[in-house]
Structures are given as C-alpha cells and as structure tokens.
Amino acid sequence: MDVPSCAFHARRRLPRPVFPSRHAIGPQQHGRTRQFTSAPPGGGTWAAAARSNAAVRSTGAPRMVRMSAPVEDLPGWESLSPELRERFRAADLPAALLKLDDSANFLLGPTLTEQDVPPLGQLLRFGYGTGLFEGEFGLSFATGAVHLIRPDLPPNFVNSTLDQFGQSVRLTLRYERDLTEGDVDTYTDAAEQIRAGIARIDPAADETDTYWDSLYYELAAGTYANFE
Known part of the structure; x- marks a missing residue:
C-alpha cells in the first residue's frame, strides 16, 4: 500500500541536503562527467584517484539514455568468489540510472576493483556517479552494505x-520518465512513490542524510525535469 505523500512532510522537515543542490552550484560544476579508475599504483584513496582523472568530453548522448551492460562483462568479474558473483547476479543491477546528457546518478562499471576506504575498510567498487552525485559505489566486504564514496566528503x-540496492534502483527506473519529462505534479508524485518504496525495501536507506534521502529532495524539486 502506497504511503500518502503528506506522510513524508509530516514525518520530517526538509533538512539541508547532504549533497549541494544543483541550484546552489555553478553550471561548470553540475553536469560534468568524470571517468573513474581504481586507485593509482602504490595505494591512495578513491577520492585522490578521482581527482587525478581528467574530465572527458560529452559524447552527444540523448537526453535520457538506457543501456545494457551485464555485470559479468566487467573486468574483475572472474576474480570474484562464486558467492559474490551470485549476489551480483541476484541484484540484477541496471547499466545506468537517471543518465541525462553528461550526468548520471549511477553507472555500472567500468571495472570491479577492491579498494581500502577508511573508515569503512575493504570495499568492492562496482559503479560510479557523475554530476550532482559524483562518486564511486562500493560494496563493503565487512557489512555487505553499499556506500557512495565521494571526493573530499565522508x-x-x-x-x-x-540486493536492496538493486531493488531500489530498479524501482526508481520505473518512474524515470515521470521524473525527467513530467510536470510538477507528475514528478512530485513519482518522488513520493519512490520514497515510499525505498522505505519498504530498506528502512535504513530512508533515514536522514542517506543517499536516497538526498536524492528524494532533488527528485521532488524537479531537478531532473528541469535539467540543463
């Protein structure tokens, strides 16, 4: 049963988002595309590796892009344990989420790479985001949780x-057209439905200052419908 939209506003006030809003940063900051790689030889943090990569040029992609790239095709797949491979297959991760022009909330790949990320410990990097949610998605070996590692931020x-990440992303994909092409009522309703769904899938992901909490406020504000 869907949770009424008013329930969210009654439950919590609009806090200051963890991520800087698109409306509060310059056009040269928002929408930039960065190519991420594993950390340089000899160690180093993901943030340092991300800063060392140069911005890549736009490919002239359509406004909203849907892609298919099975996780089994990524470099590093063969080095994963059978148990971890099965977890990735079960998660059924899409190749992209909210891929608009040069910005994307999630892109699968380009490699599967182990990396030490203080204070979380060893993570398996399996995806990245560009633009407003720039960073690298990593799976914790210790807890099984998914984190977004962001340059210069916690x-x-x-x-x-x-598995809950996969469910959450696929849920959001169902509303992608409403979020990017709908009017204010359409994208606001879509944002509420996504938030209600995330809360059912993974209550911890709906807490204040999580990735999905921050994304919700951007979706409800029409950031992706007014994308430039």
Whole structure:
C-alpha cells in the first residue's frame, strides 16, 4: 500500500541536503562527467584517484539514455568468489540510472576493483556517479552494505545490502520518465512513490542524510525535469 505523500512532510522537515543542490552550484560544476579508475599504483584513496582523472568530453548522448551492460562483462568479474558473483547476479543491477546528457546518478562499471576506504575498510567498487552525485559505489566486504564514496566528503550510506540496492534502483527506473519529462505534479508524485518504496525495501536507506534521502529532495524539486 502506497504511503500518502503528506506522510513524508509530516514525518520530517526538509533538512539541508547532504549533497549541494544543483541550484546552489555553478553550471561548470553540475553536469560534468568524470571517468573513474581504481586507485593509482602504490595505494591512495578513491577520492585522490578521482581527482587525478581528467574530465572527458560529452559524447552527444540523448537526453535520457538506457543501456545494457551485464555485470559479468566487467573486468574483475572472474576474480570474484562464486558467492559474490551470485549476489551480483541476484541484484540484477541496471547499466545506468537517471543518465541525462553528461550526468548520471549511477553507472555500472567500468571495472570491479577492491579498494581500502577508511573508515569503512575493504570495499568492492562496482559503479560510479557523475554530476550532482559524483562518486564511486562500493560494496563493503565487512557489512555487505553499499556506500557512495565521494571526493573530499565522508562516505554516504546507500543501502544495507547489494540486493536492496538493486531493488531500489530498479524501482526508481520505473518512474524515470515521470521524473525527467513530467510536470510538477507528475514528478512530485513519482518522488513520493519512490520514497515510499525505498522505505519498504530498506528502512535504513530512508533515514536522514542517506543517499536516497538526498536524492528524494532533488527528485521532488524537479531537478531532473528541469535539467540543463
């Protein structure tokens, strides 16, 4: 049963988002595309590796892009344990989420790479975001949780498990057209439905200052419908 939209506003006030809003940053900051790689030889943090990569040029992609790239095709797949491979297959991760022009909330790949990320410990990097939610998505070996590792900012909790991340992303994909092409009532309703769904899938992901909490306020504000 869907939770009424008013329930969210009654439950919590609009806090200051963890991520800087698109409306509060310059056009050269928002929408930029960065290519992420694993940390450089000899160690280093993901943030340092991200800063060392140069911005890549736009490919002239359509406004909203749907792609298919099975996780089994990514470099590093063969090095995963059978149990971890099965978890990725079960999660059924899409290749992209909210891919608009040069910005994307989630892109699968380009490699599966283990990396030490203080204070979280060892994570398996499996995806990244560009633009407003720039960073790298990593799976914790210790807890099984998914985190977004952001340049120069603390790690951001995303989901409690890889399977719940997959469910959350696929739920959001169902509303992608409403979020990017709908009017104010359409994208606001879509944002509420996504939030209600996330709360059912993974209550911890609906807490204040998580990745999905921050994304909700951007969706409800029409950031992706007014994307430039």
